[in-house]
Structure formats: structure tokens, C-alpha cells
Amino acid sequence: MNVPMQQSDATVPTDELATESAQRPPRGLPFWANPRLGLLAVIVVLVLVFSSLRSSFLNTDLTLVPMQQDLSVFLVVGLAQLAVLSLGHMNLAVPRMAAISAFAMGWCYQHLSVPLWLGLVAGLIVGAAVGALAGWIISATGVNSFVVTLALDFALVGLVSLLYSHIGDGVAFAAHPAGMNTLRNDTFSDYCAGNVCGPPVPLIVPIALLAAVLVALLFRLSRVGREILMTGSNARAARLSGIPVSRRVVQAHALSGTLAALAGFLLAINSGAFSADIGNSFLLPSFLGPVLGGTLLSGGAVSVLGTIFGAALTEVIRTGLNLLNFSVQDLNIYIGLVLLVALSLDRVRHVLAERRGSRA
Amino acid sequence: MTFIAEQIVKVFPGVRALDRATLRLEPGTIHALLGENGAGKSTLIKVVTGVYQPDGGRLLSTAEDGSLTELSFGGPLDAQRAGIGVVHQERNLVPAFSVAENIALQAVPKRRGFVDQEAMRGLARRCLDRLDVHLDVDRPVSSLSVAQMQLVEIAKALAVDSKVLLLDEPTASLTGDEAEALYTVVGALRDQGHSVVLVTHKLEEVFAVADTMTVLRDGRSVAEAQPLAEHTRDDVVTLMVGRAHADLQLDSRSVDTTTAPALELENVSTAQGHHNISLHVRRGEILGLYGLVGAGRSELARAVLGLDAITGGTVRISGEPVRISSVGQALQRHRLGYVTENRKEEGVFLDQTIARNVSVTVWRRLARLGLVRGNDERALVEQYREQLGMRISGPTQLAGQLSGGNQQKVSLAKWLAADCDILVIDEPTVGIDVRTKAAFHELIVGLADAGIAILLISSDLPEMITLADRIAVMSEYRIVGELDNDHRYERTSHAVIRMIHAEIAS
Structure with a gap:
């Protein structure tokens, strides 16, 4: 389109009043206000503290490999929540979406003897379907996502135990499809070309990282992902900008369900069985990773890198306190406290940065 | 009590909303506060009623003996205590409460910690009597007409003993008779020694009832407490609009009338209550859709874009009947865009x-x-x-x-x-300072010159008359008339206002 207007600024009746504020650079925050850098610093400090108190903290087999395995699971769990935090929604059914998907996978391995990858695909589809259902209910009824997913989680708790007791094998499937134990036990250091072996990284880590990269690409570059973020930023404006808002809500929740299913799969690999208790520990970690990493609960902005750091921080604290012989109960208290402090510090840092920015 | 807001300055990020504006209110007068949209009227009202704290200037009150008191309002409650009441455009009544409960809301008479029902009714009746209004004080407010609610709001301000009463667009949603009744009440308040501030766009009403006026332009008071008798309508409009505004003089554009209109509505009715709306706008043309707030203009745009149901009639784009179900569809299939009202x-x-x-x-x-x-x-x-x-x-x-x-x-x-080939632009310059507004007007004209069909929705009549090629006038969800715009303020504005009044009267 060629619109002949306003050849130069000189002919424009300028908006002088807005000039002073516009010519200033945008109120950029100083680098130390970046929550990701702050998290990284805290992680480094904690690693130094824990490893000086207990040298076994840096032991590859005892600590580092299990940590990476746990981290992979909780990263994907965090991504599952992040997928709907982008909308300003919540998915309290992440645990049970993982559980019912894990049931589907276990059932496929047990009764259809499908290969590992095919069962995974089946489970992901189940997760996506349950997530899409949640999204559809939310957009069709306009009921708050908190309430819808809370109710859905409750319903699924019953359904999962019913499924295991009636058409499952009690509380877990015994089937171990080919490759499951390899995926569980091996690290890349078990694969050598001549004298050169891989790093001590468990095989499931690339799966989690691939998921993270795909989610990051989705929200950063793809049209659908960006439109989900715009919907989270301002749903009314999104509708009035031509974005199919209901469809984006369903898609975000379907993505959340898919990632929950993947997390369920990874946990089943780690623990060695597709069992009824998969997902039970997912709810708090699903919020911790994204929220510590700077993803807003109000929607419109997500940080995948922050989610990785947030999940890592939680895992470092958990492992470190564990090595210092804290009991499970103590562990929960301290993790809760550390996270409260971390979040408060984050807020303080942000306020300080804003003040400095507004003075500039 | 004489109330003076002197040399008030209020700055928002990027905009100096008030730049040494002065408002001087004498007891026993009806004072019109005039200015275009964005001139700073609402900001000044908010400063006077304690919602905003001014960045400069001072608020003063003079007692009868001539002594000055400087006032400082930390919040709306302080202003209320100082005797300044306001009746907002958006009603602030509790629908489920009775008339008496609403009137006494900020001055509840109590006995032993409980509400004294009789005293409350008595207070409400006294307030209504002073207005010479007869209403059953036990009726719930939700059962009242809009005009009656307005009277209850005024009574509510009297209940807290307001000396200064600000009425913000009081007749925007009233019929002619109701407006007349309201102004009778306002006259009674003046005679009782109150000073009443009337904020309105309707100059006819101002000339009919007000004694003095203050005109704001670009955050400044360009006329301060001047007697209206010394001014003509033309003066007032010139004061409001200023020179900068009148510079954009447009000739009537020649529009190609041989092709089908870019957007055409034929006898369209909507679920919102529009009835038999017929409009058309051609490429390169600006059709103004003028009406008061609540006339149903934005609602019509929303229905055309598929956000509300169309229940009858035909919408055509380039001559083809269309059914639009979402903004996305309007954009992708028909290149129709909607620049919304609330940015x-x-x-x-x-x-x-x-x-x-x-x-x-x-x-x-x-x-x-x-x-x-x-x-x-x-x-x-x-x-x-x-x-x-x-x-x-x-x-x-x-x-x-x-x-x-x-x-x-x-x-x-x-x-x-x-x-987009077709743009619906809804209230583009609300709350924008005068210079940017002029730039925006040039922009919109430039878009039309480039061949875009523009449906311009505005309740700013000077803006309409500056920009539109034709003006369709809407009142109560109907089109009450359409006229070719010759860009002459005086004649066109009279014609437009006559159309609205004729409709309201009938």
C-alpha cells in the first residue's frame, strides 16, 4: 500500500509533549535485574556450598547422574505448566494428565507389546486429548482455568485408580519394552568410539532438552505460539486483532497435556515402571521451574531458559539437603523456605531495578 | 463559599494534561466547564474532587468574610468533606439498595451502632424535597429510570452537604423532557446558593442554563469564569477549537460513485437493538458515524465484524453479500479492519x-x-x-x-x-492532546486519499466536521439522518443536533 503522507518530520505537527519521554531509551533494566542471571548466580553459589560441605555432591554416579535424570523430568513438568502460564491460565491437572498418559503407555506395552517409541506416541496423544478437553471446557464455558483443571484433576485421580484396578495389573504394569532399561541406566559415557567416550549424561537428557528447544521455538518464532502469548497478554485485544482466541486456548492446553505425558514417560523410565503413583509429585515443581525463571503468572510472557534454571535450582537444593542428611519432612520445609526467599529476593531486586531505571 | 482551583498543573508520563488551568466557582451560579475531548476537563474534575493530586497550583476556598483557606485533598473523601460533590457520567449507585439507602450512603444516621432507618428516610426525603422531586424513598434504585437515578445522585451529594456540585455530562442519556426537568432542579440548587459546574458538549444547553463559563484548551484555561451573556456560540467554539485546529481545511473530495460501495449495510438489524440501519461507504471516502455516547455506534461496528449477532438485513462488501463471523475472517477474506475505541x-x-x-x-x-x-x-x-x-x-x-x-x-x-481496504476507526483521538490530534486527522485524510474506505465513529463533532465527507447521525440505535458535510462548523453542527433532537422529541 502506498499512502502519501507526512514526507518528513518537519511537516508533521509534532507531538512535542511526548517527545521528552520518547527520546529517552526505553527504561531498560540493569543486567543484574535479569532474573535468569540471578538464578544462575544462586545455583553456582549453592553448588559451591554443598560441594564444600559434602564432597560426594560432585560424585558422578552417586549424585550428578541421578540429578540430571530428575532434572529432565522436572524440566518437562515445568514446561507443561509454562504452556498454559503463557495464557495466564493454570493447569492443576498436570499430575493426573501425566498419570493417565503413563497408564495408556503402560497398557500399550503390556497388552499390545508395541515398541517403546510407539507407546510414547500413544501416551502423548492421550495427554494432548485430555489437555485439549480442559482447554475446550475453559474456552466454551468461560470458567476459570484454576477451577476447571482442579475439578479435572480430581476426576482423573478416580479414573486412574479405577483403570489400574480394573483393566491394569493392580498398581503398575510389569512390562518392560525393549530399550527401556537402556534408556534408564545408560549414559553417553557408556558409548565410546575408540578411546573417546561421551560425557556422563543420561540418555533421557537430550529428550528433555529437545522438548525445551521446541517449546522455546514455538513461543519465540511460530505464529501459533506468539498468538497464544498475545491472547495471554490481552484476550480482548487479541480477539479484536483477528486471533482465533478459543482455538489458541485449546492448543495451549493440549500442549500442556502433551508435555505432562512426556514428563510421565520420563519419570516411568527413571523409576523403572509405569505405575499409578506417577505424577503425584508434579504439582509444586510444575510451578517452581517457570515462576522462579521469570515466567509471569499473568500471562503474555514465558521464559524457557528461566524454566531450565528454575528447575535446576530446585534440584540442586533438593539433592544438597538430601546429602546433608535432612529427613524428607525437613527437606520439604527447607525447599519451601528457600523458594519463598528466592521469590522475595527476586521481587526486591526487580523493585530496586525499577527505581534505578525511573531515576535515570 | 467561593472555590478556586488556581493555576493547576497535572503531568502524566508523556503528556501535560493540565497546564496552569484555573477554575473559579462563585456561589449561586451555574458554571459551564467547556473544552474538546482531551482538553483536560476530566483531569481537572479529578483534581478538584481529590482523585488526582495536582503537580502544581493550589486549591482555595473563600469564606464569606473574604478569608482564604488553602485546601489539600489526599483523596476523594477529603474533597467531599470540603463540600465538593460530583455526579459522574457512570452512575455510582448501588442498584439493589433503596433510594433512601443510596442517598444516605456516605452519611448513614446511626443509633447504638445500627442504622437508624427512620432518620435515614427523613434525610433522603429532605434532600429530595430540596430538589422538589417526589420519589418513594423505599423503592430499589434498580427500578428507577436513568433520569430518576441522576436525581438520586444529586440528592446523594446534597446529603453530605455539598456546596459545589459537579455534573459530568448529565444529559448524555436523557430525553429532551428529562433534561429540561433536570435543569429545573439545577436552577433550584443555584437559587439555594450552591455553585453548580456543568460539564457538557451540548452548547445549546450551556447557553440555555449556564451563567458563566471556563473554556479549557490543551490543558490551559483560555477563558476563565467569563459571563456567557458576553459570548456568542461562535466565540465559544473558536475558544474551544483554537486556531491550530481550524487549519486543516478540506475541500470536498471527489469519490468514484460508479463502482459498488466498499462496505454497504442495508436494513441491518442486530441483537443489540439496531433497527433498519442502512449505510454505505466507498473507496477513498470518509463516512462519519456521529452520535452521543450510548447511541449504538461502536455496537454497530462490532456487529458488522461478527462480534455480535446480526439478526436481519444484508452486509455487502464490494457489492457481494457477506456473513462475517470474526475479526480474523473480516481481515483475511474482506480486508476489513477495526481500529478500536479503547486503545x-x-x-x-x-x-x-x-x-x-x-x-x-x-x-x-x-x-x-x-x-x-x-x-x-x-x-x-x-x-x-x-x-x-x-x-x-x-x-x-x-x-x-x-x-x-x-x-x-x-x-x-x-x-x-x-x-486493509476498509477501515472502521472508532473514536481515534479521545484523550490525545491537540497537536497529535491534528496529526492524526491528517493521517486519516491521507488514508482516504490513498483509496481506503473509512467509517469514522466519533462523538467529537468538530472532528467529524473536519474529516467526514458525509455524516450519518445515529441516535438510540437508529440512523436519524445523513448529510453531505461542507466542513462548515456552524451550519453542519446545527443540522446534526437538530436531527438528534427531532428523533428524541418524536
């Missing part, structure tokens, strides 16, 4: 970057294999930054950091990026 709520994404705000409508086009490249987006921003004169620091600045005028440009840019 902060509906027009821009405040917490997103300018790049995303501008490109949100065109990701479908920009995407390759579903992925959007940042460079394409930034190029788009640079293009419109120049074309629209956007004052921004860069494509990654957040839209929420911009001034109102620049946000509006961002909101417009997203539809220009989408290459």
Missing part, C-alpha cells in the same frame, strides 16, 4: 513490544514454514514509524511505555500493515 483495553497489548503489536495481524503472511522472522517484523515497524510519525525508541520498546497518541498510532499501524 488500552482493546487496541494495544501494553506489555508486549511494538514489533509484536504492529505485526500481530500479519504473522500469517510473514511466517515461512510457520515461523516468523524478527527482521521482517522490525522492517514493518520502521516503515510505519516513518509513515505515521511514531515517536518510539525502537521496535523492542514496550507499547505500555508510549504516550496515548503513539499507542493509537501503533493500534492503527497494525491494520495498515494488514493492507
Whole structure:
């Protein structure tokens, strides 16, 4: 389109009043206000503290490999929540979406003897379907996502135990499809070309990282992902900008369900069985990773890198306190406290940065 | 009590909303506060009623013996205690409460910690009597007409002993008879020694009832407490509009009438209550849709865009009957865009970057294999930054950091990026200072000159008369008339206002 207007600024009746504020650079925050850098610093400090108190903290087999395995699971769990935090929604059914998907996978391995990858695909589809259902209910009824997913989680708790007791094998499937134990036990250091072996990284880590990269690409570059973020930023404006808002809500929740299913799969690999208790520990970690990493609960902005750091921080604290012989109960208290402090510090840092920015 | 707001300054980020505005209110007068949209009227009202604290100037009251008291309002309650009451455009009554409960809301008579029902009714009756209004004080407010609610609001202000009463657009949603009744009440208040401030766009009413006036332009008081008898309508309009505004003189554009109209509505009715609406706008033409607030203009636009149901009639685009079910469809199939009325709520994404705000409508086009490249987006921003004169620091600045005028440009840019043939532009210059407004007017004319069909919705009559080729007048969800605009304020505004009044009277 060629619109002949306003050849130069000189002919424009300028908006002088807005000039002073516009010519200033945008109120950029100083680098130390970046929550990701702050998290990284805290992680480094904690690693130094824990490893000086207990040298076994840096032991590859005892600590580092299990940590990476746990981290992979909780990263994907965090991504599952992040997928709907982008909308300003919540998915309290992440645990049970993982559980019912894990049931589907276990059932496929047990009764259809499908290969590992095919069962995974089946489970992901189940997760996506349950997530899409949640999204559809939310957009069709306009009921708050908190309430819808809370109710859905409750319903699924019953359904999962019913499924295991009636058409499952009690509380877990015994089937171990080919490759499951390899995926569980091996690290890349078990694969050598001549004298050169891989790093001590468990095989499931690339799966989690691939998921993270795909989610990051989705929200950063793809049209659908960006439109989900715009919907989270301002749903009314999104509708009035031509974005199919209901469809984006369903898609975000379907993505959340898919990632929950993947997390369920990874946990089943780690623990060695597709069992009824998969997902039970997912709810708090699903919020911790994204929220510590700077993803807003109000929607419109997500940080995948922050989610990785947030999940890592939680895992470092958990492992470190564990090595210092804290009991499970103590562990929960301290993790809760550390996270409260971390979040408060984050807020303080942000306020300080804003003040400095507004003075500039 | 004489109340004076002296040399008031109020600055918002990017805009000096009030720049040494003075308002002087004598007891026993009806004082009109005049100015165009964005001139600073509502900001001044908010300063006077304690909602905003001024950045400069002072608030004074004079007692009968001539002594001055400086006032300082920490909040609305302080202003109320100082005797300043306000009746807002948006009603502040509790619908489920009775008339008496609403009137006594801020001055509840109590006995032993409980509400004294009899005293409360007595207070309400006394207040209504002073207005010479007869209403059953036990009726719930929800059962009252709009005009009656307004009277209850005034009575409510009297209940807390207000000496100064501000009425913000009191007749916007009243019929002619109701407005007359209201002004009888206002006259009675004046005779009882109150000073009444009337904020309205309706100059007829001002000349009929007010004694003095203050005119705001661009945040300044260009006329302070002057007797209205010394002024003509033309003077007042010139004071309000100023020279800068009248500079944009347009000749009537020649529009190609041989082709089918770009957008045409024939006998359209909607679920919202529109009836038999017929309009058309051709490429290169600006059709103004004028009406008072609540006349159903934006609602019509929303129905055309598929956000509300159309229950009858035909919408045609380039001669073809269409059924539009969403904004996305309007955009992709018909190149019809809608620049919304409330830019902060509906027009821009405040917490997103300018790049995303501008490109949100065109990701479908920009995407390759579903992925959007940042460079394409930034190029788009640079293009419109120049074309629209956007004052921004860069494509990654957040839209929420911009001034109102620049946000509006961002909101417009997203539809220009989408290459629209038809644009519905709803109240484009509300709350924008005069200079940016003039720039916006040039922009809109430029768009029409480039061949875009524009349906301009505005309740700012001078703006309408400056921009539109034809003006369709809407009142109570009907089109009550249409006229060719000759860009002469006096004649056209009379004609438009006559149309609305004729409709209300019938």
C-alpha cells in the first residue's frame, strides 16, 4: 500500500509533549535485574556450598547422574505448566494428565507389546486429548482455568485408580519394552568410539532438552505460539486483532497435556515402571521451574531458559539437603523456605531495578 | 463559599494534561466547564474532587468574610468533606439498595451502632424535597429510570452537604423532557446558593442554563469564569477549537460513485437493538458515524465484524453479500479492519513490544514454514514509524511505555500493515492532546486519499466536521439522518443536533 503522507518530520505537527519521554531509551533494566542471571548466580553459589560441605555432591554416579535424570523430568513438568502460564491460565491437572498418559503407555506395552517409541506416541496423544478437553471446557464455558483443571484433576485421580484396578495389573504394569532399561541406566559415557567416550549424561537428557528447544521455538518464532502469548497478554485485544482466541486456548492446553505425558514417560523410565503413583509429585515443581525463571503468572510472557534454571535450582537444593542428611519432612520445609526467599529476593531486586531505571 | 482551583498543573508520563488551568466557582451560579475531548476537563474534575493530586497550583476556598483557606485533598473523601460533590457520567449507585439507602450512603444516621432507618428516610426525603422531586424513598434504585437515578445522585451529594456540585455530562442519556426537568432542579440548587459546574458538549444547553463559563484548551484555561451573556456560540467554539485546529481545511473530495460501495449495510438489524440501519461507504471516502455516547455506534461496528449477532438485513462488501463471523475472517477474506475505541483495553497489548503489536495481524503472511522472522517484523515497524510519525525508541520498546497518541498510532499501524481496504476507526483521538490530534486527522485524510474506505465513529463533532465527507447521525440505535458535510462548523453542527433532537422529541 502506498499512502502519501507526512514526507518528513518537519511537516508533521509534532507531538512535542511526548517527545521528552520518547527520546529517552526505553527504561531498560540493569543486567543484574535479569532474573535468569540471578538464578544462575544462586545455583553456582549453592553448588559451591554443598560441594564444600559434602564432597560426594560432585560424585558422578552417586549424585550428578541421578540429578540430571530428575532434572529432565522436572524440566518437562515445568514446561507443561509454562504452556498454559503463557495464557495466564493454570493447569492443576498436570499430575493426573501425566498419570493417565503413563497408564495408556503402560497398557500399550503390556497388552499390545508395541515398541517403546510407539507407546510414547500413544501416551502423548492421550495427554494432548485430555489437555485439549480442559482447554475446550475453559474456552466454551468461560470458567476459570484454576477451577476447571482442579475439578479435572480430581476426576482423573478416580479414573486412574479405577483403570489400574480394573483393566491394569493392580498398581503398575510389569512390562518392560525393549530399550527401556537402556534408556534408564545408560549414559553417553557408556558409548565410546575408540578411546573417546561421551560425557556422563543420561540418555533421557537430550529428550528433555529437545522438548525445551521446541517449546522455546514455538513461543519465540511460530505464529501459533506468539498468538497464544498475545491472547495471554490481552484476550480482548487479541480477539479484536483477528486471533482465533478459543482455538489458541485449546492448543495451549493440549500442549500442556502433551508435555505432562512426556514428563510421565520420563519419570516411568527413571523409576523403572509405569505405575499409578506417577505424577503425584508434579504439582509444586510444575510451578517452581517457570515462576522462579521469570515466567509471569499473568500471562503474555514465558521464559524457557528461566524454566531450565528454575528447575535446576530446585534440584540442586533438593539433592544438597538430601546429602546433608535432612529427613524428607525437613527437606520439604527447607525447599519451601528457600523458594519463598528466592521469590522475595527476586521481587526486591526487580523493585530496586525499577527505581534505578525511573531515576535515570 | 467561593472555590478556586488556581493555576493547576497535572503531568502524566508523556503528556501535560493540565497546564496552569484555573477554575473559579462563585456561589449561586451555574458554571459551564467547556473544552474538546482531551482538553483536560476530566483531569481537572479529578483534581478538584481529590482523585488526582495536582503537580502544581493550589486549591482555595473563600469564606464569606473574604478569608482564604488553602485546601489539600489526599483523596476523594477529603474533597467531599470540603463540600465538593460530583455526579459522574457512570452512575455510582448501588442498584439493589433503596433510594433512601443510596442517598444516605456516605452519611448513614446511626443509633447504638445500627442504622437508624427512620432518620435515614427523613434525610433522603429532605434532600429530595430540596430538589422538589417526589420519589418513594423505599423503592430499589434498580427500578428507577436513568433520569430518576441522576436525581438520586444529586440528592446523594446534597446529603453530605455539598456546596459545589459537579455534573459530568448529565444529559448524555436523557430525553429532551428529562433534561429540561433536570435543569429545573439545577436552577433550584443555584437559587439555594450552591455553585453548580456543568460539564457538557451540548452548547445549546450551556447557553440555555449556564451563567458563566471556563473554556479549557490543551490543558490551559483560555477563558476563565467569563459571563456567557458576553459570548456568542461562535466565540465559544473558536475558544474551544483554537486556531491550530481550524487549519486543516478540506475541500470536498471527489469519490468514484460508479463502482459498488466498499462496505454497504442495508436494513441491518442486530441483537443489540439496531433497527433498519442502512449505510454505505466507498473507496477513498470518509463516512462519519456521529452520535452521543450510548447511541449504538461502536455496537454497530462490532456487529458488522461478527462480534455480535446480526439478526436481519444484508452486509455487502464490494457489492457481494457477506456473513462475517470474526475479526480474523473480516481481515483475511474482506480486508476489513477495526481500529478500536479503547486503545488500552482493546487496541494495544501494553506489555508486549511494538514489533509484536504492529505485526500481530500479519504473522500469517510473514511466517515461512510457520515461523516468523524478527527482521521482517522490525522492517514493518520502521516503515510505519516513518509513515505515521511514531515517536518510539525502537521496535523492542514496550507499547505500555508510549504516550496515548503513539499507542493509537501503533493500534492503527497494525491494520495498515494488514493492507486493509476498509477501515472502521472508532473514536481515534479521545484523550490525545491537540497537536497529535491534528496529526492524526491528517493521517486519516491521507488514508482516504490513498483509496481506503473509512467509517469514522466519533462523538467529537468538530472532528467529524473536519474529516467526514458525509455524516450519518445515529441516535438510540437508529440512523436519524445523513448529510453531505461542507466542513462548515456552524451550519453542519446545527443540522446534526437538530436531527438528534427531532428523533428524541418524536
